Amino acid sequence: MKSGLEDIVAAETKLSDVDGTAGRLIIRGVSLDDLVATSRFEDVAALLLDGLFEEHSDAASIRAQLGVARVELFTHVKAADAVLLALPPVEAMRALLARIEDGENFATAIRLMAAPAVFLPALLRLQKGEKPIKPDASLSQSADILRMLTGKAPTPQQTAGLDAYLVTISDHGLNASTFASRVIASTHAGLTSSVLAAISALKGPLHGGAPGPVLDMLDAVGEPANARAWLSQALDHGERLMGFGHRIYRVRDPRADALKMALRPIFESGQADAGRIALAEAIEAAALALLKERKPDRPLETNVEYYTALLLDALGFPRNAFTGVFAIGRTVGWIAHAREQMLDGRLIRPQSRYVGPLPKAA
Structure with a gap:
């Protein structure tokens, strides 16, 4: 069993x-x-x-x-x-x-x-x-x-x-x-x-209810310069970083890249705040680096939830x-x-x- x-x-x-x-x-x-x-x-x-x-x-x-x-x-x-x-x-x-x-x-x-x-x-x-x-x-x-x-x-x-x-x-x-x-x-x-x-x-919440908190994390970090400090504090308190890690994938979730590419034209055409995706990329980079440092034995990569949250938010859906x-x-x-x-x-x-x-x- x-x-x-x-x-x-x-x-x-x-x-x-x-x-x-x-x-x-x-x-x-x-x-x-x-x-x-x-x-x-x-x-x-x-x-x-x-x-x-x-x-x-x-x-x-x-x-x-x-x-x-x-x-x-x-x-x-x-x-x-x-x-x-x-x-x-x-x-x-x-x-x-x-x-x-x-x-x-x-x-x-x-x-x-x-x-x-x-x-x-x-x-x-x-x-x-x-x-x-x-x-x-x-x-x-x-x-x-x-x-x-x-x-x-x-x-x-x-x-x-x-x-x-x-x-x-x-x-x-x-x-x-x-x-x-x-x-x-x-x-x-x-x-x-x-x-x-x-x-x-x-x-x-363990299946389809997780993308919304990704935006809560972005709001809490606020600026790219705050990313590493905020994420470090969250990990110190035993909190999960939303949008990272997956039950099946041991490498980067391929859906994350597909959605990131879908986001680009929306932001580049001025239909959403370009600073939002810059903040998301800074948080993603800081999170991946910290997870690798703190949990080197666990494969924790970006999952589908991360860029889902940004895309649906840019399209006007509430969290x-x-x-x-x-x-x-x-x-x-x-x-x-x-x-x-x-x-x-x-x-x-x-x-x-x-x-x-x-x-x-x-």
Whole structure:
């Protein structure tokens, strides 16, 4: 028995391969670098879902179907009452997703991919006392998300930045939320149930709830010159440096570099404070040097959370919504794994080892 199922192979998949030693992520035979450079969200959705449903849909078809679904799903926003709006955004989004009928077909998959893209921006506006903005079916998923969030047409750099993020986090092996999705799918409960289970796992702070504190760290450091002293004090108090270290990667997380590259055009075009990325780079350099000095036996490199925080902040998402944005991108991966499990897998039923007290003889 290994705690946390460490190194236990629980599924065979054709969807993604995470090589933690080499720092490499492959999605359906395409390296992450190539995928981010050439793909939008709809492209990676077509790639991941290919062959998992009776329907064959290319990126253009998926874009059109997502647009129609976003408009149809907007009616569910009116169910967001005061109780729901008092919840954290990802929990409120999960509650609205539960309104989608369960099913195992492609139509359900489309609705589940479109739903968080509609619900999260609407909920964020409602929580600020603003009116939700109706989706525009003619736009891409990323462009429409940003338009519904801000009320303005996004720039090409902003749309490309969000596309890069959604592509980067679309799938990542058998992480906790994906495993939860596959467990539910193995019972044939339906895709909605699988996605709801996955979101419930994602919102835990040990999985998808960590990018926000990266910005808290940047705010606390304030200036590049303060980086080493502030980080040293944090380590002296036993605090974790947010955005560094990963359960799988023993080298730099390849997703960190992909998102850093996606950030550049936004800052260089003056659409965000250029000093922010300069501060982030100074903190990153100081943190990596200190971690190497303090913990030479532990491979602690920059992970996906670090530049996720900067990118989503630059795009206008509030910190408490970062986990919800993660769910928008990862839902397609959860659906692909759920379908793969339904088609090729068995009911997931591991054994447990009893270590409690034995009954006493009379």
